[in-house]
Amino acid sequence: MxxxxxxxxxxxxxxxxxxxxxxxxxxxxxxxxxxxxxxxxxxxxxxxxxxxxxxxxxxxxxxxxxxxxxxxxxxxxxxxxxxxxxxxxxxxxxxxxxxxxxxxxxxxxxxxxxxxxxxxxxxxxxxxxxxxxxxxxxxxxxxxxxxxxxxxxxAPTPTHLFSSSFETGLENWKSGWGARLGLIQDSYDGNRALSVSGRDRWADAAWQDLTGIVRANTDYTVDLHVKHDARQGSQPYVLYLLYRDSRGWHWQRLLSARKTGGDWQALSATFSVRTDTVTNARLYVMGPAAGVDFALDAVVLDQR
Ligand SMILES: [Ca+2]
Ligand SMILES: [Ca+2]
Missing domain, CATH: 2.60.120.260 (Galactose-binding domain-like)
Structure with a gap:
């Protein structure tokens, strides 16, 4: 046997x-x-x-x-x-x-x-x-x-609902409020990552439209990697889902975690949106103090 x-x-x-x-x-x-x-x-x-x-x-x-x-x-x-x-x-x-x-x-x-x-x-x-x-x-x-x-x-080949590696560009990531987005060559995976700089507020973010991907009452896992400069010490990171259902727009916090600087750090959250129907969904990455630049790479969304 x-x-x-x-x-x-x-x-x-x-x-x-x-x-x-x-x-x-x-x-x-x-x-x-x-x-x-x-x-x-x-x-x-x-x-x-x-x-x-x-x-x-x-x-x-x-x-x-x-x-x-x-x-x-x-x-x-x-x-x-x-x-x-x-x-x-x-x-x-x-x-x-x-x-x-x-x-x-x-x-x-x-x-x-x-x-x-x-x-x-x-x-x-x-x-x-x-x-x-x-x-x-x-x-x-x-x-x-x-x-x-x-x-x-x-093992089964994972089928990602959504992923971003930033190897070919900004991949439709957008600036939330005042942040500036660009590509840098310091990456977690591959050769490039997204930089989020010029941040005047902790909420200045990078966001991605997940409309049509994130549905109501379905379990998801989102994984991504972030990094900020070692001189900025430990910083909070917050992931939010901004979604719209039949009653309007809502913020759902997916994760809040402090991470030390100088190295790539993994953020992982599991979530589901308990509502009737999700007509729009956006993933926001924010959290470090005003003035702290951060980088983002290897974003993967899976259904569980
Ligand atoms: Ca036998
Ligand atoms: Ca990359």
Whole structure:
């Protein structure tokens, strides 16, 4: 069994995490003696339909997405011609439910067939449930299964709703009140960052329009990096969302944190706007005392 097996009891030493799929079969343990050892296998009996089989809930393992590798062995208990075995995911999410076929294999005599698949779960909305199903031969035929494993081979690629690196310009960042915006070559990431200078008030800011991106009652994370001169000591930073709903404009404070100068500092906030509908949204970065210039880089907004 591989390290980090996401299938529980893939060796079938217990059957607790396994269920009879659709309640159309019975699961029991088949003990094979190999030398001095006993190897436990799953036996699926009393199969009343071709889709009668075994299932395991993999919601927790698959909900975050990514690339996975599945492997398992299956064979018939008694040789019968022209049979196949399938490994399939049954997915349910906010967009509905669907079957995702992972692997199929012909069964020859009572030889073990190895089913293998590298796949990304086909989520199309917020994940709710994922089940692995193992099934396939004609009704009445007993199926043996062993050595089931699932490992994550690649983390999901994050899909940012919005990001700014300032590598190609101001990227539609705007000045809030009196601040001056420009590009500097001192960057957290890449070669450039945004400078916010000429600030007469703590509220002189840089802001970005997130209208159409930030919606009502949805969870977001915003990450960004800021920096000011070491001689200015520690300074407060404040992130605000200015949004408009059916009742007008509102300021929502996302984060307030003091940061020391001289180095890039991470700011991270999670938020959601609890209202009926968001018709306009702007992200503001402000906070250091009047007269303190600061720089901004690597802004990323993700839905959680
Ligand atoms: Ca086993
Ligand atoms: Ca940059």
């Amino acid at each position: 591989p390290e980090g097996n996401l299938i529980q009891a893939g060796d079938f030493n217990t059957l607790d995490p396994w269920k009879a799929a659709f309640n159309r079969s019975t699961l029991d343990t088949y003990q094979a003696s190999t030398g001095d050892c006993v190897d436990n296998r799953l036996r699926i009996t009393q199969r009343s339909a071709w889709y009668s089989g075994a299932s395991q809930d993999l919601t927790e393992a698959l909900a975050e997405g990514g690339t996975f590798k599945l492997s398992l062995k299956a064979r018939l208990d008694a040789a019968t011609a022209n049979q196949r075995v399938y490994a399939t995911l049954r997915l349910r999410d906010s967009a509905g439910f669907r079957y995702q076929y992972l692997a199929a294999h012909a069964l020859n005599g009572t030889d073990w067939a190895t089913l293998e698949s590298e796949f990304e779960p086909d989520w199309r909305g917020t994940p709710q449930k994922a089940e692995l199903l193992i099934y396939g031969p004609n009704p009445g035929l007993d199926l043996l299964v062993d050595d089931a494993s699932l490992v994550k081979v690649k």
